[in-house]
Amino acid sequence: MEQQNSVHWADIYADKIIREKGDKELYTCASGITPSGTVHIGNFREIISVDLVVKALRQKGKNVRFIYSWDDYDVFRKVPKNMPEPQLLETYLRKPITLVPDTTKRADNYARGNELDVEEKLPIVGVYPEYLYQAQRYRSSLYAEQMKKALELKPQIISVLNQYRAEPLDDSWWPIAVFSSFTDKDNTTILSWDGQYGVTYRDNDLNKEETIDLRTTPYAKLHWRVDWPMRWVYEGVDFEPAGKDHHSKGGSFDTSRQIVEFFGGHAPVSFQYDFISIKGRGGKISSSSGEVVSLGDVLEVYTPELTRFLFASTRPNTEFAISFDLDVLKLYEDYDNCERRYFGLLPCNEKKLAMEKRVYELSQVGDVPKTPGYQIPFRHLCNLLQINSGDVDAVIASLSDVKEDQIERLRTRCRCAWTWITTFAPEDFRFSVATADSEKVALDEEGLKAVRALCSKVASWDGKDEKDLSQLIYDAAAEAGVENTALFTATYMALIGKEKGPKLAGFMNTIGKERVLAVLSKY
């Protein structure tokens, strides 16, 4: 009957998990990635998707374990562009990424550096998985029995994999791989298995042979297509989505769902999430820093709630772009509208309301706030920040109706707005307001007349009423005998050094009479 209430995909999947896996004491939801480079926002889609489903299951009263697997016993295949000391890293190719040094000096090793980036950011968006480190697990021989089992299952596994392979695997293939104990590299060939725990391999670089014991060796691991289903059983995974590369027919999910049966388990409930693209960062980051956009990068421009909102309001199986361009303005507006509907401040039909409410709830980092945030259009906020040279506290102080419980949220929004306007906004949106100490701008005769007339008009303004000010502006143009356009242009030049700007009356009102006069009176 719960299904009746489920309108959001996260709830629908939670229902599906309960339906297909039965009533359980504990549901295990899993996600994971190989930290072989910067973990990007596309990888985050999987994490947040699982988090949303976890949240949904918990709200249905279920006990849930959310695990995140760092597949960090993988091979270092190539040196990413723009890593420090590439020639040093080069010497570590073919070793496990946990044995590669972190040349950025963030962490003990290369994999750990990439992991830390994520682990430090996830709490900001309210995501708290239990991290499982596969290198540590394999190296402590935790999976010895499972590897033995896989060796026993070799013929069945090969027959599954061969259904889709262009070049069939033959008997010389083994479900495990071995790193050389001499070099740590994976350039090895398995020669034989003794039917128990003994595996003999040859180091192809040194042409040396060695026999290892799966119960004690740190060097053996399962191949991915066997490793994944093994861990489904080991952890009892009930739900794990995956990218489209895994979910294609013949992809790793497809073979894993068959192989997992050999291990005595069943495939988890899953769905395919699509990739995400990036929009509006062209030329803004130096091309030398690469194209990768991380969760941290997104959080520079989107508040934690907005970041969750991007994913909670989008169906996971469709591609979408994370924008750093003008779409940012619209997305903040969308979020604010969603919030207003949640709090009943914006009319909305019933069907849409149910969805909007759920999206809003799922977008929150912690508990759902009792009151809406301070809703100020993003673009207006950008202008206020520019008027105040990025001084967040000054901007908040200038907004007299901000309530106590809105300040923190607003502060975060201000920081995002400032990053956006200074880093990603089109040139047209940017300005800085002159001060009494600024250099004067060269104006022609007409412009000077206009500015002087405006200055004396503004002096008689009460400093509050925008309508009055608007009238004064036109009066000034008439008095100076210049075209309105000439006055606007000259005034913008004097105030912000550009020919155009925000609507003048409101703009001057925001800047404040005193400061406007301080600038204009110099002319």
Added chain:
RNA sequence: GGGCCAAUAGCUCAGUAGGUAGAGCAACGCCCUUUUAAGGCGUGGGUCGUUGGUUCGAACCCAACUUGGCUCACCA
């Protein structure tokens, strides 16, 4: 070759359980006799890729097709 996704207003896209087609931008108009980039209100604009089918009713479900994109058939 297999699989998945998309095609809706001039543009970018919503439409997440079949019930009279939506938003933002752009355009135009108004709030404001007045030319400028913040706010608000309003107007115009779509045979929902094509053809069939199911249904009282289809953008939505089914089948086929057209066009575009991604992905697997290496590794993980």
